[in-house]
Amino acid sequence: MNLILVTFIILLAFTSYYFGRKKALVIQSSQRLTALPKFYGYYLAAWCAAPALIIFALWSVFEPSIVKTFILQDYTDQNLTKNELQLIYTKVKALAAGTYTGNITNFLDESANKYIQLKGIANSAKVAIILAILIFSLSFAYRSVQKNDRMREPVEIFLKWVLFVASLGAVLVTIGIVFSLLFEAIRFFQAVKIFDFIFGTHWYPAKTFVRDGQPDPELMKDAFGAVPLFAGTFFIAFIAMCVAIPIGLLSGIYLSEYAGRGIRKYAKPIIEILAGIPTVVYGFFAALTVGPFVKEIGNAMGLEVSAESALAAGAVMGVMIIPFISSLSDDVMTAVPQNLRDGSYAMGATKSETVKKVIFPAALPGIVGSILLAVSRAVGETMIVVMASGLAANLTMNPLESTSTITAQIVVILIGDQQFGDPKTQSAFALGISLFIVTLLLNVIALSVVKKYREKYE
Amino acid sequence: MNSFKKNLLKKRYNAERRFQWYGKIAIGLALSFLAVFMFQIFSKGYSAFQKTWIVTEVHYDKELLLIDAESPSKDDLENADYYDVAYKAMTSLDPGLPEEEDRQLIQMVSYKYEAEVKDLLLKNPDYLGKIVPIKLTASDDVDQVHKGNYPRDIPEEDRRVNDYQLQIYDMLNERGDILSEFNISFFTSPDSREAELAGIASSFMGTVFSILVCLAFSFPVAVLAAIYLEEFAPKNKFTDFIEVNINNLAAVPSIVFGLLGLGVLLAVFNLPRSTPLVGGITLSLMTLPTIIIAARASLKAVPPSIREAALAMGASNMQTTMHHTVPLSMPGTLSGTIIGLAQALGETAPLILIGMVAFVNTIPGTPVDPAASLPVQIYIWSESAERGFVEKVSACIMVLLAFLILMNLAAQIVRHKFEKKWS
Numbered sequence: 001m002n003l004i005l006v007t008f009i010i011l012l013a014f015t016s017y018y019f020g021r022k023k024a025l026v027i028q029s030s031q032r033l034t035a036l037p038k039f040y041g042y043y044l045a046a047w048c049a050a051p052a053l054i055i056f057a058l059w060s061v062f063e064p065s066i067v068k069t070f071i072l073q074d075y076t077d078q079n080l081t082k083n084e085l086q087l088i089y090t091k092v093k094a095l096a097a098g099t100y101t102g103n104i105t106n107f108l109d110e111s112a113n114k115y116i117q118l119k120g121i122a123n124s125a126k127v128a129i130i131l132a133i134l135i136f137s138l139s140f141a142y143r144s145v146q147k148n149d150r151m152r153e154p155v156e157i158f159l160k161w162v163l164f165v166a167s168l169g170a171v172l173v174t175i176g177i178v179f180s181l182l183f184e185a186i187r188f189f190q191a192v193k194i195f196d197f198i199f200g201t202h203w204y205p206a207k208t209f210v211r212d213g214q215p216d217p218e219l220m221k222d223a224f225g226a227v228p229l230f231a232g233t234f235f236i237a238f239i240a241m242c243v244a245i246p247i248g249l250l251s252g253i254y255l256s257e258y259a260g261r262g263i264r265k266y267a268k269p270i271i272e273i274l275a276g277i278p279t280v281v282y283g284f285f286a287a288l289t290v291g292p293f294v295k296e297i298g299n300a301m302g303l304e305v306s307a308e309s310a311l312a313a314g315a316v317m318g319v320m321i322i323p324f325i326s327s328l329s330d331d332v333m334t335a336v337p338q339n340l341r342d343g344s345y346a347m348g349a350t351k352s353e354t355v356k357k358v359i360f361p362a363a364l365p366g367i368v369g370s371i372l373l374a375v376s377r378a379v380g381e382t383m384i385v386v387m388a389s390g391l392a393a394n395l396t397m398n399p400l401e402s403t404s405t406i407t408a409q410i411v412v413i414l415i416g417d418q419q420f421g422d423p424k425t426q427s428a429f430a431l432g433i434s435l436f437i438v439t440l441l442l443n444v445i446a447l448s449v450v451k452k453y454r455e456k457y458e
Numbered sequence: 459m460n461s462f463k464k465n466l467l468k469k470r471y472n473a474e475r476r477f478q479w480y481g482k483i484a485i486g487l488a489l490s491f492l493a494v495f496m497f498q499i500f501s502k503g504y505s506a507f508q509k510t511w512i513v514t515e516v517h518y519d520k521e522l523l524l525i526d527a528e529s530p531s532k533d534d535l536e537n538a539d540y541y542d543v544a545y546k547a548m549t550s551l552d553p554g555l556p557e558e559e560d561r562q563l564i565q566m567v568s569y570k571y572e573a574e575v576k577d578l579l580l581k582n583p584d585y586l587g588k589i590v591p592i593k594l595t596a597s598d599d600v601d602q603v604h605k606g607n608y609p610r611d612i613p614e615e616d617r618r619v620n621d622y623q624l625q626i627y628d629m630l631n632e633r634g635d636i637l638s639e640f641n642i643s644f645f646t647s648p649d650s651r652e653a654e655l656a657g658i659a660s661s662f663m664g665t666v667f668s669i670l671v672c673l674a675f676s677f678p679v680a681v682l683a684a685i686y687l688e689e690f691a692p693k694n695k696f697t698d699f700i701e702v703n704i705n706n707l708a709a710v711p712s713i714v715f716g717l718l719g720l721g722v723l724l725a726v727f728n729l730p731r732s733t734p735l736v737g738g739i740t741l742s743l744m745t746l747p748t749i750i751i752a753a754r755a756s757l758k759a760v761p762p763s764i765r766e767a768a769l770a771m772g773a774s775n776m777q778t779t780m781h782h783t784v785p786l787s788m789p790g791t792l793s794g795t796i797i798g799l800a801q802a803l804g805e806t807a808p809l810i811l812i813g814m815v816a817f818v819n820t821i822p823g824t825p826v827d828p829a830a831s832l833p834v835q836i837y838i839w840s841e842s843a844e845r846g847f848v849e850k851v852s853a854c855i856m857v858l859l860a861f862l863i864l865m866n867l868a869a870q871i872v873r874h875k876f877e878k879k880w881s
Contacts, residue, residue: 254481380711
């Protein structure tokens with residue numbers, strides 16, 4: 001139904017485009033046109049499609065909730081909680097669709113009939129309203145075409161609005177992220193104290209699983225302490241940076257200061273391949289090759305090593321991050337003005353002394369920025385940890401044991417079927433919002449540092 | 459020059475050489491990681507492109523098939539009972555085997571061998587009543603033995619293939635009845651719990667659909683947004699806010715987008731779970747900032763003289779943009795889009811959250827059918843313990859990497875071939 005309506009609107013818009021253009025040619029025989037003929041077409045088409053589609057979209061968004069309030073009106077005198085009402089509404093919908101399998105009470109049956117009726121009314125009302133709007137807006141537009149009003153300006157203003165709305169898309173995504181995370185996280189913090197979440201040292205959400213009714217609040221207190229996850233996240237990120245910073249920075253320096261054009265041209269893109277490999281592939285590599293390898297070496301040295309160690313995950317993550325640091329630091333060091341180098345050489349400094357004492361300090365803000373970006377990458381990395389570093393949240397500083405991270409726990413909690421309204425599911429959103437805040441902070445700091453640095457040399 | 463100075467100079471030159479070596483070593487390390495990595499994947503994965511068959515003889519005995527009609531129709535063949543015929547085809551390999559031990563033989567082929575026996579007759583109805591040779595898919599374990607991935611000299615109880623099965627395998631191998639052919643079914647069959655039958659068709663289609671949905675949603679919005687921000691936006695607080703927003707969005711971890719997809723697309727809009735449609739929309743939100751940034755950069759690279767010339771000819775701002783600036787910026791935008799899509803192609807975590815990890819053993823035909831995607835398939839298979847899946851994972855990775863390389867090549871070609879060089 002909806003599809004037919006939208007297709008109809010779009011087809012009508014196309015026809016009105018051709019119609020408008022033709023009309024313009026007719027007008028041309030008697031008066032001077034105010035714009036190219038195709039603008040007459042665009043004008044009609046825009047007036048045809050835009051109002052109808054906007055109303056259609058609004059209708060589709062609001063219709064379900066309005067129907068829901070109508071249905072649930074019958075239940076207001078029964079003192080039901082929000083969740084129970086939701087359940088009833090789901091049942092009514094299922095019954096109306098003919099997929100309900102529970103026992104059917106009279107009341108439910110009545111509601112289902114009412115639902116079907118309301119849906120029918122809503123559908124025909126929608127078609128009627130949209131047709132009315134189409135007729136109204138098209139006749140309005142046609143009148144101004146007939147009057148030979150200015151055509152190009154309105155069309156361009158309309159296009160500009162379309163562009164503007166598109167640019168709001170990115171903002172909308174951010175708002176969507178913040179709200180979807182906040183909404184669930186707030187409900188989580190109603191069940192679990194925010195203090196217990198941030199400072200608790202015991203993460204074991206599976207404990208709160210109860211088949212019916214509410215989990216024991218005492219258990220909840222001890223099950224959602226996120227400190228092991230925060231610690232694990234930064235610990236693995238730290239291991240990754242221990243691998244990535246020396247290798248990345250030294251390759252960046254070599255590429256920008258020493259390498260000839262030929263080497264630079266080939267080595268840089270090849271190193272960047274490392275960043276293009278999907279993380280799930282790294283995860284597989286870490287779990288299958290690096291993990292056992294680390295374990296073997298550890299055992300040979302007489303150490304107790306878990307097959308899923310933080311070290312394996314961190315090291316592989318470090319390899320993945322090398323190009324972020326090497327490419328960015330290469331860029332910032334290449335951007336250091338040549339006269340600084342020349343000055344240093346003129347004083348008799350060798351190349352490495354110039355790099356260490358002049359170029360590196362000058363490029364430091366940019367390099368710090370790139371490292372911060374890399375850290376934010378490492379903190380948000382999911383698949384490597386899920387696959388290579390175990391899923392038990394141990395609070396440990398031993399790189400040879402397995403630990404878990406925020407991202408890995410989100411995956412563990414949400415894999416498979418989720419039940420909304422369960423504190424376990426909501427805890428994933430609470431973790432998500434803390435992850436979002438951490439990466440956002442890192443990113444804002446990194447970008448402002450880089451920006452300041454750029455201003456210095458431009 | 460006195461010796462002190464000479465020594466100092468020597469020291470400094472040594473430090474210089476050492477420093478250069480550090481750089482070379484760092485680059486060497488980075489490159490060798492890549493090499494080791496590729497080597498591992500290829501050495502583990504190439505054998506997945508070979509499929510092992512066991513050749514035996516099958517007698518399409520009318521009595522055993524329970525077919526009564528003189529000249530049976532297609533339906534009769536369809537509804538016949540193939541259990542005994544298939545069973546006999548396998549046990550005939552070693553007629554002396556006591557009946558209670560027959561599982562050992564049956565386990566050497568895939569559990570779908572009955573269906574394979576059936577398919578052969580349905581394809582060639584004239585085989586009815588005849589004894590014909592047939593190729594049956596070898597079981598995962600026999601497959602691994604044939605590829606040499608299982609050590610044979612360890613004690614029997616540590617092996618997944620026992621002595622008797624090895625003996626049969628050796629006999630068949632000597633007779634030339636173990637065939638190794640290019641594994642077409644890896645590309646044409648959907649996922650399966652059995653390593654020898656599992657293929658990437660379902661996840662491949664899932665990936666294709668999600669990428670198409672992602673493209674359809676992200677490309678138009680991103681290009682329009684970039685045009686607005688670069689060409690029309692007034693410089694004020696609000697557009698600054700949008701810009702900061704886009705830059706930050708580009709750095710949000712992908713799993714957060716998965717949470718968004720779960721919390722909004724599934725919970726609020728009630729879109730179907732586990733489908734490429736939802737996966738594609740989630741990925742498109744993630745690709746949006748990447749494409750916007752690329753499109754803005756390439757719009758910025760169009761020299762102002764083009765705009766000025768158009769304006770001087772009497773074009774309006776909108777006409778200048780749509781007729782001149784945007785077409786000239788398209789190569790850069792397109793290559794940025796392809797790179798953004800390549801990133802989306804490798805994403806796993808958000809797709810797991812919206813339920814694309816479900817076991818799917820049908821090939822999806824539309825974006826609203828449940829499906830997996832290639833990276834998620836890698837994750838699913840890597841959770842399985844069998845050796846057969848390790849090889850499948852590596853092969854799947856090779857397919858994924860080939861895909862990525864192709865996309866990046868396409869981006870390069872678009873950029874170099876069509877981009878105009880100014881100056």
